[in-house]
Amino acid sequence: xxxxxxxxxxxxxxxxxxxxxxxxxxxxxxxxxxxxxxxxxxxxxxxxxxxxxxxxxxxxxxxxxxxxxxxxxxxxxxxxxxxxxxxxxxxxxxxxxxxxxxxxxxxxxxxxxxxxxxxxxxxxxxxxxxxxxxxxxxxxxxxxxxxxxxxxxxxxxxxxxxxxxxxxxxxxxxxxxxxxxxxxxxxxxxxxxxxxxxxxxxxxxxxxxxxxxxxxxxxxxxxxxxxxxxxxxxxxxxxxxxxxxxxxxxxxxxxxxxxxxxxxxxxxxxxxxxxxxxxxxxxxxxxxxxxxxx
Numbered sequence: 679x680x681x682x683x684x685x686x687x688x689x690x691x692x693x694x695x696x697x698x699x700x701x702x703x704x705x706x707x708x709x710x711x712x713x714x715x716x717x718x719x720x721x722x723x724x725x726x727x728x729x730x731x732x733x734x735x736x737x738x739x740x741x742x743x744x745x746x747x748x749x750x751x752x753x754x755x756x757x758x759x760x761x762x763x764x765x766x767x768x769x770x771x772x773x774x775x776x777x778x779x780x781x782x783x784x785x786x787x788x789x790x791x792x793x794x795x796x797x798x799x800x801x802x803x804x805x806x807x808x809x810x811x812x813x814x815x816x817x818x819x820x821x822x823x824x825x826x827x828x829x830x831x832x833x834x835x836x837x838x839x840x841x842x843x844x845x846x847x848x849x850x851x852x853x854x855x856x857x858x859x860x861x862x863x864x865x866x867x868x869x870x871x872x873x874x875x876x877x878x879x880x881x882x883x884x885x886x887x888x889x890x891x892x893x894x895x896x897x898x899x900x901x902x903x904x905x906x907x908x909x910x911x912x913x914x915x916x917x918x919x920x921x922x923x924x925x926x927x928x929x930x931x932x933x934x935x936x937x938x939x940x941x942x943x944x945x946x947x948x949x950x951x952x953x954x955x956x957x958x959x960x961x962x963x964x965x966x967x968x969x970x971x972x
Contacts (some may be wrong), residue, residue, distance in 0.1 A: 692722065692730040702739045709739065716756035718742060749809030751802075775805070779814045783821070786839035787831070794842055807850060808885055811878045812959040815843060819874050840874065847877040851892065854880065859887035860969050863906055865897035866938075867921060875938065875958050882962025899924045906932050925949040937961065 699706045713719040718738055721729035738759050745755035748771060778801055785794035801810045822839055825831040864880050866873050873895040880890045891909055893902065899921045906928060922945060928934055929950035936946045937954040946953035954961040 692732060693736065695721075695729045695731065698731045698736060698739060701736065702743055704739070704743070712739075712742065712752075712756065716753065716760075718756050718759060746806075749805050749813070751804060751806055754804050775801075775809070775813045779818055782814060783818050783839075786818075786842060787835045789835075789838055791842055795846070798846055808882060808959055808963075811881060812957065815847075816875065816878055816958060819843065823872070840872075843874055844877065847874065847881065850881050851877060851884070851890070854884055854890035854892055857884070857887050857889045859889060859966075861889045861891060861909060862965075863891045863893070863902070863909055865893035865902050865905075866895045867902075868896055868898050870938075870940075871895045879937070879954075879958035879962050882959045883966060886962060886966030888966060903928055922949045925951060935965070 695706045719735045721731050741759045742755050745758050782797045826836040862883050926949045934951040935954050936951050
């Protein structure tokens with residue numbers, strides 16, 4: 679009578695890194711980063727040294743992508759995956775963003791720079807730049823302008839809040855010219871001094887890999903034209919009706935888009951330009967996607 683021995687059976691669910699990456703439409707390099715930086719994955723090793731991932735790893739990658747899609751930063755998303763019972767539902771996320779928006783406004787309107795910066799710091803540590811701008815900064819900026827126009831906010835409060843936010847946005851805009859994507863030349867026309875929405879749009883494009891040349895507020899059309907001629911420029915914003923003819927000339931050599939309160943379908947058609955009617959972050963995502971399909 680002979681004794682029977684059995685080989686350990688490897689679970690059929692184990693996946694190579696390429697297969698795991700294809701399942702979730704991410705790169706193998708990104709999976710390695712999540713494994714190394716956040717401890718998100720715990721692969722076994724094959725006899726040949728290849729990473730082999732379990733169904734639990736597969737589930738964690740799926741959860742990571744869902745949290746990222748909800749706007750959480752990668753570090754926070756990884757913590758939520760690894761501590762799943764403590765992960766807040768989406769409703770809590772929306773409440774947190776609304777509370778942060780109110781807290782930011784209260785600090786800015788009370789001239790409390792340090793407190794306002796602290797709110798922004800906490801937001802950026804938790805959520806992606808796109809979510810912070812789209813769901814907190816831009817709604818507050820719109821409210822700021824509306825309340826200044828109807829007289830419920832003082833000139834001093836509007837100037838202080840705008841200055842603090844502009845400084846922080848310019849900090850986020852560092853490295854505007856880094857990247858290998860298309861270039862966007864962004865400017866507000868002469869006598870337009872409100873550029874916070876344009877800054878957010880530029881940051882949104884940069885998040886999609888674009889290179890940004892930012893001229894900012896109150897830019898004469900001649901300056902814009904001369905700069906466009908010096909750059910391989912793919913996109914810009916210019917909403918002033920008084921310079922439709924000049925914009926039309928520029929449209930003959932560059933792809934131009936108009937946006938903002940002064941822009942309209944009629945104005946864009948007359949200038950031979952496109953029209954961006956979305957909010958800045960949504961417009962940035964759409965422009966980047968359309969350029970990718972071109």
